[in-house]
Amino acid sequence: MKIISWNVNSVRARITNILNYIKQSKPDILLIQEIKTQEENFPYEEFEKIGYQSHVFGQKSYNGVAIISKIEVKNIKKNFINDELKQSRVITGEVQIKKSNIKLINVYVPNGNPVESEKYNYKKKWLNKFVLNIKKEFEKYSNLIIAGDFNIIPEEKDVYNFKRYENDALGKLEIRKKFRELLNLGFKDVYRLKFKEKQEYTFWDYFAGSWQKNYGMRIDHFLLSNNLLDRIVSININKIPRSKTKPSDHTPIELEII
DNA sequence: ATGGCTGAGCTACTCAGA
Numbered sequence: 001m002k003i004i005s006w007n008v009n010s011v012r013a014r015i016t017n018i019l020n021y022i023k024q025s026k027p028d029i030l031l032i033q034e035i036k037t038q039e040e041n042f043p044y045e046e047f048e049k050i051g052y053q054s055h056v057f058g059q060k061s062y063n064g065v066a067i068i069s070k071i072e073v074k075n076i077k078k079n080f081i082n083d084e085l086k087q088s089r090v091i092t093g094e095v096q097i098k099k100s101n102i103k104l105i106n107v108y109v110p111n112g113n114p115v116e117s118e119k120y121n122y123k124k125k126w127l128n129k130f131v132l133n134i135k136k137e138f139e140k141y142s143n144l145i146i147a148g149d150f151n152i153i154p155e156e157k158d159v160y161n162f163k164r165y166e167n168d169a170l171g172k173l174e175i176r177k178k179f180r181e182l183l184n185l186g187f188k189d190v191y192r193l194k195f196k197e198k199q200e201y202t203f204w205d206y207f208a209g210s211w212q213k214n215y216g217m218r219i220d221h222f223l224l225s226n227n228l229l230d231r232i233v234s235i236n237i238n239k240i241p242r243s244k245t246k247p248s249d250h251t252p253i254e255l256e257i258i
Numbered sequence: 259a260t261g262g263c264t265g266a267g268c269t270a271c272t273c274a275g276a
Contacts, residue, residue, distance in 0.1 A: 009275085010265055034275085036266065061266045062274065111276060114260075119274095151276075164259090170276060205276070206263040217276080249264080249275080 001097050001257050003029045005147035005220060006241075007108070007203075007250035011035040011066070014248055015043050021241050022050060025254065028070050029095065033108035033149045035064035042066070059088035065106050065148070067093050073104070080105065081129055085122065090130075098258065102228070103141040105134075107148035112169030120169050123151070127178040135185055138225070146187065146223040149250065152179045154189060157199050158218040170219060187223040190235045190255060200237045203250045211242060222255045231257045 004027040008014045011032065022030065030052070035042070038058040047054050047068050055067040057078040065088060067073055073093040080090040089108045094101055107130070112123030137144060153171045156162040165171030183189060191200075201216025210216065222235060233256040242251040 013265060111274080113274095113276060165276090168260095168276075203276070205261095208259080208262050210263095219276080246264095 001029075002027045002254065003031070003104075003145065003147070003222075003257070004252050004254045005031045005033075005106070005149075005222060006252035007033040007149040007220060007248060009034050009036070009248040009250065011064075012037055012041065012043060013246070015046055017241060017244055017246060017248070019046060019050065021252070022047075022052070022068075024240075025238065025252070027254070029073070029104070030068040031065070031104070031106040031147050032068065033065050033106070035066055036061060037064060055091060055093060057088045057091040062087070063108060064088045065091045065108050067091055067104065067106055069095075071095060080133060081126070084125070089126075098231075100143055101141070102143040102145060103137065105137075105144065105146040105148075107146060107150065109149065109151045111151050112175070115167065115169050115172065123169060124174070124178075127175070131178060131181050131185070134182060138185060142225065143228055144187070144223075144225040145228070145255075146182075147221070147253075147255070149220050150179065151219055152176060152221075153217050153219060154179050154192065154221075157197070158201075160201070160213075160215045160217070165217070170217065182223065186226050188226060188229060190222040190224050190232060191218070191237065191253065193229070194232070194235050200239075202237055202253055204242060206249055220250055220253050222253055224255075228257070233258055
């Protein structure tokens with residue numbers, strides 16, 4: 001069972017890249033973020049043609065998340081967070097994998113920059129609510145997968161130059177602490193669990209040749225509840241989509257479980 | 259290097275991203 005998370009930075013501008021990627025990587029479930037469109041303009045048919053159903057929590061111009069799946073996804077919900085700005089950032093669903101019910105939480109955490117602004121406050125409040133709701137979710141479900149763009153650099157080694165990001169909304173200690181708080185509820189950051197010291201990134205800026213210089217950061221994550229850890233087959237950051245023409249600034253992270 | 263690109267909405271330019 002292959003589950004992939006990818007911040008596509010507009011599903012409509014990226015549709016050709018996404019379809020090509022799906023044909024190559026053949027995910028069972030693709031969790032996408034920053035689709036930047038409302039449901040009414042979502043390219044449902046394009047995914048249907050290659051055998052995928054889409055579940056969409058859209059928004060005009062900004063944000064938006066979707067679950068694109070070859071297997072049945074039940075109990076789709078778009079109200080995981082009571083978002084004070086009414087932004088579309090979380091979609092959840094349930095899948096049956098090898099007789100166990102697994103809850104999927106596809107998330108796009110607010111960016112929060114600049115730090116001296118209301119945006120940073122929104123991110124902090126948003127993360128507080130998110131952690132609290134995950135805690136509640138654990139009372140109802142034992143198998144949880146949280147995946148998406150967390151906009152959090154977990155540790156110093158997860159960015160090309162930590163000094164530049166220690167006072168940034170992605171790297172500030174109080175933000176990284178929220179990530180640890182989440183893990184402490186009973187999750188593992190699967191990439192870091194499998195690769196203790198490896199330095200790989202999931203995002204590179206469009207400008208100043210960031211991609212060519214490998215000036216990136218690891219901000220897209222797969223969190224698995226501890227009871228699912230023995231079912232991990234592999235975790236992989238696939239850099240190929242970032243090297244294509246008209247790429248997203250993020251690249252997919254691929255999880256395989258049994 | 260707090261903006262050097264990119265996308266949406268719109269059709270000139272702002273806002274947002276990280």
